[in-house]
Amino acid sequence: MSYKKYYDNRDVISLFSGAMGLDIGLQEAGLNVAIGQDFEPACVKTMKANGHNVLGGDIREIKPETLLEMTGLKVGEPFMICGGPPCQPFSTAGKRLGINDPRGSLFMDFIRMIDYIKPRFFIMENVKGIVSAPLKHVPADERDGNDPEQQLGTVLDVILSEFNKLGYKTVYGILDAVNYGVPQFRERFILIGSRDNEDVFLPVPTHFQMHQDPNYRWKTVGEAIKDLEDEDGECGKLTPERKKYLRMVPEGGNWKDLPKDIIPVAMGGAYESGGGKVGFYRRLSYAQPSPTITTAPAQKATMLCHPVKDRPLSVHEYARLQQFPEGWIFTGTTAAKYKQIGNAVPVGLAKAIGEAVIAVADKNAVVETKRFRGTSIHNRIRNALELGTYSGKIAAAML
Template sequence: MNVLHFKNNSQNRDVISLFSGAMGLDIGLAKAGLNIAIGQDFDAACVATMRANGHKVLSGDIRDIDPADLLEQVNLVPGEPFLICGGPPCQPFSTAGKRLGINDPRGSLFMDFIRMIDYIRPRFFIMENVKGIMSAPLKHVPLAERDKNDPEQQLGTVLDVILSEFQKLGYKTVYGVLDAVNYGVPQFRERFVLIGSRDNENIFMPIPTHFQMHQNASYRWQTLGDTIRDLEYDCGECAAFSKERLSFLKLIPEGGNWRDLPTDLRRIAMGGAFESGGGKVGFYRRLSYNQPSPTLVTSPVQKATMMCHPTQNRPLSIREYARIQQFPDDWIFTGTSTEKYRQIGNAVPVGLAEALGKVVLSVADQNAAIQTKRFRGTDVHQKLKMALEIGGSCYAHK
């Protein structure tokens, strides 16, 4: 079987999406010019959302899916798909909590992502996750039991295993942590991204397109006001804060948090968290129209990660959540309110996804760079290059 024949078929841009969720990643890739042939997810609400928006879906646990059956669904053979994309469940690799990593059953799902790549042999793949995957230990050892002299505890990270597996499959990879705000998304949201090339092509991380400072307004970071101000009095379906929490939030100015409460109320409002460490910036947080949104979480009403509207005494609505993640206004989300918030909060922002799609297309079409005989103005151009790299740290791996 010749897996390289795809390079002769410039019109084929078929994508197989795994762990698709509400399809934020897929919408962005489609905007870049790719064709989402099929999506997959285990979550019933996500599957219903994909179908409600007219997309072909394979429902079920990826551990039970035969890649041959997946290819048959879209009438493709190994080596033909342009791209496989997906974000295996990331809770085990979060920087919060126990970080069980590969010891968590969900953490092993990235091996099924690799299994799909191994059989299907797409020209490219994109894998996204939380940035904690870069340092998540392969073996979780409770802090009290850690011994730096124990060789069994020096097993490396989950990322080491992922990179090693893709290297065995013959894929060239590049990875890094990207902040969505640098790609036109009105939200600070750092995500780990790994891009792979089957054919040893010159892949790279997307270059930032938006900046905190720029002489042209269209290239500056997008703010919350730019994105949701028109929904202020027409927000649609929305969660609610408890009466007690709302009584404190009413005292918080736009852009403030619990530290802006009267001194005598801070301990009362915070409860046991008052004595805990950390910045605690998410407690009684009221957002600002003049800044990008903080990272959206799966619920806007949790005590430590509140997402209170800048001027209204309510959390961000489902429709506002979707705007911040850049879903189309007519995108249909199914399920309960809790399920809708979770689907949107877990999604890849559309703008970041579009930038990723444009990267693989530019690599495939070999038009990503302007070739010159000489790089003039070395000092000036090096400073510009450093400015561009604020989008995140990038790492190459072969």
């Protein structure tokens, strides 16, 4: 079946939309999010509060025909389906228990929608742990090479196999948002697919730890939130005890910077536990990008506290680190707002991904690599950054 007559379409169907970080970035790249979908009532209310077309409810009970009817689109017409099917068991944080088979998860509903709707492209995002997560996790001391269930492969093997069955050409990788102008270290698994065998590619990094042009350097917490320093705003609360210990921590520090005799008391039971415990009494640094923001910045083990104020980051500051537009409305309790923002894809990363797909769609992705041969290293870097194309990526690799 030919879909050529739909090639000018830029409409996107967003699934598992959350607070719409991915969607906002795609829209900033030039796409049109025709509808969003989510199960969480607070997320649905947030989308509606910001004027977006929304279909709330359990995706397992949603028919693809309904999404098409609500957008006025036909099979094969949407430019893209995007989303991040919840795959918490695949996270590198915590234990991976049981059989984490995506064939029995919401991932298959993402597949179901793509199979029926047949968008020209899809974007799937997820935690980076999905790349290495086995279908059955077994502790090292209990592994049995003769157990067929322990030889099932990885979650990623199944995901790629399912998209291959649908006939989509795919490319995937782990992208760190800090390399795309986001003031935050945040690694996400990104998978892009093309229905029509187009040469999809991952976006080329645009920002670097060191660069002669300040515009291309990593963005810092100070650049994102320092103007809000005197605006406490809506914010989680620290207990008096936690606040007392936080006052002893310098900018950019954590529990390790507390006086030695106080550390055992301040840490409590966590003092004897393993792991790096970097989140305990953690203050951000104005001079550095933020670590990956969590969904609970006031909790003892996942603190994300202001560089100079004795409090967690505010909801407004959280939104700044994820690059939500000023005035974006988040609904629900303070905890619900933190969760929505903390789970979002940073807008700058989403925009870069959208621009990469649009470059393919506009046939701007293929440039002769010989164009870069014989040029100075400085020009090759500049060209790679400006092109943002597959050939730009090749050029960067040639440096």
